[in-house]
Amino acid sequence: MKxxxxxxxxxxxxxxxxxxxxxxQPVRRIQPATAAIATAVWVxxxxxxxxxxxxxxxxxxxxxxxxxxxxxxxxxxDSALRKIETILKEQGLAMGDVFMMHVYLAADPSLGNKMDFxxxxxxxxxxxxxxAQPNKPARSxxxxxxxxxxxxxxxxxxxxxxxK
Numbered sequence: 074m075k076x077x078x079x080x081x082x083x084x085x086x087x088x089x090x091x092x093x094x095x096x097x098q099p100v101r102r103i104q105p106a107t108a109a110i111a112t113a114v115w116v117x118x119x120x121x122x123x124x125x126x127x128x129x130x131x132x133x134x135x136x137x138x139x140x141x142x143x144x145x146x147x148x149x150x151d152s153a154l155r156k157i158e159t160i161l162k163e164q165g166l167a168m169g170d171v172f173m174m175h176v177y178l179a180a181d182p183s184l185g186n187k188m189d190f191x192x193x194x195x196x197x198x199x200x201x202x203x204x205a206q207p208n209k210p211a212r213s214x215x216x217x218x219x220x221x222x223x224x225x226x227x228x229x230x231x232x233x234x235x236x237k
Contacts, residue, residue: 103164113160118237120170122160124177124230126222127152140223146181146192149227154200157231166233168200169208173232176214181226188216193227 098117105112113122127149129141143149158168176197178188193214201209210231220228 103160113164115164118235120161120164120166120233120235122157122231122233124175124228125153125156125160126220126225126228128156129224143222143224143226145183146178146189146226147195149225150176150193150196150229151199153227153229154196157229158200161231161233166235167206169206170233170235171201171208171210171231172234174210174212175230176212177217177220177228178214179217179220179226189226190214 098119099115101115102111103113103115104110110123113120115121127143130144130148131139131142133139133141144152154168157171161167161170176193178190178193180186181189181192200206220226
């Protein structure tokens, strides 16, 4: 199938115009001074929240050589989603404003090195698709070899939009 030069130029022009529209949006970063990355970045009315790991149930004790304990996938998913909920609330948003989510699951050694999708879903369904918060985001869930924190099984990033 051949396309005409005019069709190609019109298509290219629309792509360039779309990129310019995004580039002209105001950008504001939420970045703690001690962090290596931004917690979140506003681009216009869209908030991009960096991947959130769960908080440990028991912090690491380096003096005793004890690693942090994070709990199972269900517990970790709950923790990561609560962190995201707090970030959104601080920015005047709620979980219902989330329209895209990426979930990264590591294999759980206690489950024969398989990811615990059911455990993740058990916590996820407490935040999305409920009577109190019926909105469900588009979502990708993938298994990864490992996450940056030893013992972490879940990392979640979201994109939310402020309603007008």
